[in-house]
Amino acid sequence: MSAPLRSSATMIQSRTLRLDSDKTANVLYVVGSELRVNLNRNAPPDSAFFSVKTSANVHHSISPAPLVTSHLSPIPLSENSVLLITMSQASESENDSKLSVWYYGWNKEVLGKALLHLTAVEISLDVDADRDGVVEQNNPNKGSWKWGLKGHGAILLVNCDSEQTYWKKLDTEQNYVSKVSDLRDMSVMVLRTKGPAHLPEGYKLTMHMSQGDADSVRVFMSRSPKVLQKAPSQRLLYNYFVKDYPLVLSSENLTQEVPYIGGVTEMNFYVEGLRFPDKDFDGLISINLSLLEPICDGIPETPIFTDKVVFRVAPWIMTPNTLEPVEVFVCSTSDNYHFLKGMKSLVAKSKYKLKVCHEYMNRGDRWMQDELEFGYIDSPHHGFPVVLDSPRDGKLEDFPYNELLGPDFGYVTRVAHRRDVSSLDSFGNLEVSPPVTVNGKDYPLGRIIIGVAFPTATKGRNMTKVVQDFLWAQKVQEPIALYSDWLLVGHIDEFMTFVPALDRKRFRLLLASPDAGYKLFRKLQRNGHGQAKLFEGLKDEQLKTVDEVLSDAHLQYENNYVQSCIDWNRDVLKRELGLEEEDIIDLPILFKLMVDEDNGERGLRAVAYYPDMVNMIVLGKNLGIPKPFGPKVNGHCALEAEMCSLMERLGLNCTFIDDFAAYHKLLGEVHCGSNVRRVPFNFKWWNLEM
Numbered sequence: 278m279s280a281p282l283r284s285s286a287t288m289i290q291s292r293t294l295r296l297d298s299d300k301t302a303n304v305l306y307v308v309g310s311e312l313r314v315n316l317n318r319n320a321p322p323d324s325a326f327f328s329v330k331t332s333a334n335v336h337h338s339i340s341p342a343p344l345v346t347s348h349l350s351p352i353p354l355s356e357n358s359v360l361l362i363t364m365s366q367a368s369e370s371e372n373d374s375k376l377s378v379w380y381y382g383w384n385k386e387v388l389g390k391a392l393l394h395l396t397a398v399e400i401s402l403d404v405d406a407d408r409d410g411v412v413e414q415n416n417p418n419k420g421s422w423k424w425g426l427k428g429h430g431a432i433l434l435v436n437c438d439s440e441q442t443y444w445k446k447l448d449t450e451q452n453y454v455s456k457v458s459d460l461r462d463m464s465v466m467v468l469r470t471k472g473p474a475h476l477p478e479g480y481k482l483t484m485h486m487s488q489g490d491a492d493s494v495r496v497f498m499s500r501s502p503k504v505l506q507k508a509p510s511q512r513l514l515y516n517y518f519v520k521d522y523p524l525v526l527s528s529e530n531l532t533q534e535v536p537y538i539g540g541v542t543e544m545n546f547y548v549e550g551l552r553f554p555d556k557d558f559d560g561l562i563s564i565n566l567s568l569l570e571p572i573c574d575g576i577p578e579t580p581i582f583t584d585k586v587v588f589r590v591a592p593w594i595m596t597p598n599t600l601e602p603v604e605v606f607v608c609s610t611s612d613n614y615h616f617l618k619g620m621k622s623l624v625a626k627s628k629y630k631l632k633v634c635h636e637y638m639n640r641g642d643r644w645m646q647d648e649l650e651f652g653y654i655d656s657p658h659h660g661f662p663v664v665l666d667s668p669r670d671g672k673l674e675d676f677p678y679n680e681l682l683g684p685d686f687g688y689v690t691r692v693a694h695r696r697d698v699s700s701l702d703s704f705g706n707l708e709v710s711p712p713v714t715v716n717g718k719d720y721p722l723g724r725i726i727i728g729v730a731f732p733t734a735t736k737g738r739n740m741t742k743v744v745q746d747f748l749w750a751q752k753v754q755e756p757i758a759l760y761s762d763w764l765l766v767g768h769i770d771e772f773m774t775f776v777p778a779l780d781r782k783r784f785r786l787l788l789a790s791p792d793a794g795y796k797l798f799r800k801l802q803r804n805g806h807g808q809a810k811l812f813e814g815l816k817d818e819q820l821k822t823v824d825e826v827l828s829d830a831h832l833q834y835e836n837n838y839v840q841s842c843i844d845w846n847r848d849v850l851k852r853e854l855g856l857e858e859e860d861i862i863d864l865p866i867l868f869k870l871m872v873d874e875d876n877g878e879r880g881l882r883a884v885a886y887y888p889d890m891v892n893m894i895v896l897g898k899n900l901g902i903p904k905p906f907g908p909k910v911n912g913h914c915a916l917e918a919e920m921c922s923l924m925e926r927l928g929l930n931c932t933f934i935d936d937f938a939a940y941h942k943l944l945g946e947v948h949c950g951s952n953v954r955r956v957p958f959n960f961k962w963w964n965l966e967m
Contacts, residue, residue: 298389326351398472404431437687479571592751619934642672647703663687705768715855728761790863791836809908892946
C-alpha cells in the first residue's frame with residue numbers, strides 16, 4: 278500500500294462539516310485534512326448525550342476530551358462539543374466508509390441518528406519546491422517562497438525564446454505548444470491523485486489563478502496522464518497523441534476544470550512565464566487547485582479543499598568580463614577593415630567563436646555593444662542565454678531579434694517613448710561588476726552599473742526609466758548609478774572596465790585617469806622625449822608633441838574637470854563595490870571637451886583625446902585594446918608600453934587594435950564596436966541570501 282500523498286509536515290486544512298440528525302450524507306474527504314463537526318448545532322432537541330461509531334479506517338476524536346469511564350458509555354453533549362474526523366488512506370470505491378452519531382436524552386433514550394458515507398481521496402498539486410530539478414511529493418513549503426541555500430519555492434522561466442527558426446515569433450506570443458521541445462522551457466507542475474475510479478456525483482477539481490497573475494503566466498496540460506495503479510473498473514478517459522498539450526489557464530481563462538482519473542494517477546501541467554519581474558510585478562505567481570462540492574442544481578459549488586503552489590520568475594542576469602567568453606560579435610562595414618582584421622586575429626588566438634554581422638544586416642551601424650546586452654536565465658531544470666535589446670533602435674535594431682532569437686536563445690526588450698531615449702540608453706552605458714562583498718553583504722552575481730546624470734542636474738540625460746525599472750526589479754544584481762552625463766556620448770565604458778586577476782578580489786577595476794596620463798607625459802619630457810609625437814602614422818591627423826600637450830593650459834583645465842568627474846565615480850565604486858585603492862588601476866588617458874549640439878543645448882562634454890584604452894574587450898587573459906598612437910620612444914609607443922606594464926603584472930596579454938578611423942573618430946572604441954556572450958555564473962541565483 279502506497280503512502281498518502283499528504284506530508285505530515287503540511288499544515289492541516291480543517292473543514293467545518295454540517296451534520297443533520299436522521300439524515301444520511303455523502304461526504305468527500307481529502308486525506309491529510311480534518312473534518313470538524315459541531316455536534317450540538319443540529320442535534321435533536323433535549324439531546325444530552327451522544328456516541329460515535331466508525332468504520333475501521335475512519336478515525337475520530339472529541340474536543341474537549343470527555344471524562345468517561347467506559348468507551349461504551351454515551352458522552353455528555355455540551356454546546357462546544359466538536360467531533361474531529363480524519364481518514365488515513367484513499368478509498369477503493371465510493372462511500373466505502375461510514376461514521377454515525379447517535380443522540381440520547383437524559384435517560385439515555387435514543388433521540389436521533391446522523392449517518393455519514395465517506396469517500397477518501399488523496400490530492401496534491403506539486404512543484405519542484407526544493408529546487409533540485411525533480412517535482413517532489415507534497416513539499417510542505419510549496420505554497421511559499423524563501424531565498425537562500427536553505428530556502429524553498431519553485432522557479433519559473435520566461436519562455437522568451439522561439440522554437441521557430443523562420444518567421445520567428447516569441448513563444449510567449451503564441452498560445453499553443455508548437456514543439457514538444459518547448460516544454461523544456463516550462464516548469465512542470467504535477468497533479469497527483471489517488472482514490473476510486475470516479476468522484477461522487479457533482480464533485481469536481483478546478484485549477485485557478487488570480488487576475489493579477491494572469492498577464493504573467495500560462496498553464497498547459499498534458500492529455501496523457503501517467504496511471505501508476507488503476508482503480509477497479511477504471512476506464513481511461515483520454516487517448517491522445519503526446520504532442521497534444523491544450524492551454525488551460527491564461528488571461529482569458531482564469532479557472533479550468535481538470536480531470537480526475539481515478540486510481541493512482543499523475544497528470545503533468547506545464548507552467549510558462551510570460552514576463553520578467555518589473556516595477557509592477559514582483560515575480561511571484563500563485564496557482565491553486567480546488568475541490569468543489571455541489572449543493573443542488575442552480576446553486577454554485579463551494580470549495581472544500583484548496584492546494585496552492587508558488588513560483589518565482591527567474592530574473593535576467595548579466596555576465597561580467599571575468600566570466601569565460603563563448604562567442605564574440607562584431608560588425609563588418611565598408612571602412613573597418615583594420616579593426617575587423619585585428620579582432621579576427623585576437624578572437625582566433627583566444628580560441629573563441631566569432632560572429633560577424635555583415636552590412637546587409639547592420640546597415641552601417643557598427644556599434645554592437647550599444648544595441649544589446651547579453652545575459653541569461655536559469656532554473657534547476659533548464660536555462661538559456663537571453664539578449665536584452667536596448668531602446669536606442671539604431672540601424673542594428675533588427676539584429677537581436679532576427680539573428681539571435683531562436684530555440685534556447687531568448688529575447689527581451691523595453692520600449693520607451695522616442696522623446697525619452699538618449700545616448701545613455703545605449704548599452705555601452707550598462708555594465709556589471711564581478712562578484713563582490715560589501716560591508717559583509719555578498720553579491721555573488723556582481724552588481725549592475727549604469728550611467729546617469731549628476732544628482733543635481735535638472736536638464737541632464739538619463740537612462741530611460743523603463744530600462745532602469747527593469748534592471749532594479751531583477752533584484753539579484755542590485756544596480757549602482759554612476760555619473761556619466763559629463764561625457765559627450767555618455768557611456769560608462771568610456772572611463773571604466775573590469776579585468777580578471779588571480780589575487781585580491783579576483784579582478785581589478787580599470788579607470789581612465791588624466792592624472793596618470795599627465796604623469797606619464799611629464800616623465801617622458803623629463804627624460805628628454807618632449808618632441809616625441811602623438812598620432813604618427815595616421816593620415817590627416819595633426820601631430821602633437823609631448824611638449825605641446827603639456828604646454829596647453831586649457832587642455833590641462835579640461836582634464837582637471839574630467840578627473841574630478843572620474844574621481845566622483847571612483848568614490849562611488851569604492852563604496853558600492855567594497856574596493857580599496859589596491860583594487861584599482863589608473864590608465865593614462867587624456868580627454869578634451871567638445872560642444873554638444875545634438876541634445877538641444879550647447880554644453881561642453883568630454884571625449885577621448887586619443888584612442889581610449891579603457892574601452893577594451895576582455896577575452897580571458899587576452900585584452901583587445903584600442904591602439905592609442907601615443908608618443909614613441911625608441912620606436913615603441915609609450916602608452917602601449919605603460920599599458921602592457923600594468924596588465925602583464927596581472928598575467929594579462931595586450932593586443933592593440935587599430936580602431937582610429939572607423940571607431941575613435943566616430944567617438945567610440947573597441948568595446949563599443951564589439952560584444953561578448955559569456956558562460957553563466959556557477960552560483961545559482963536562488964541561493965542568494967536576501
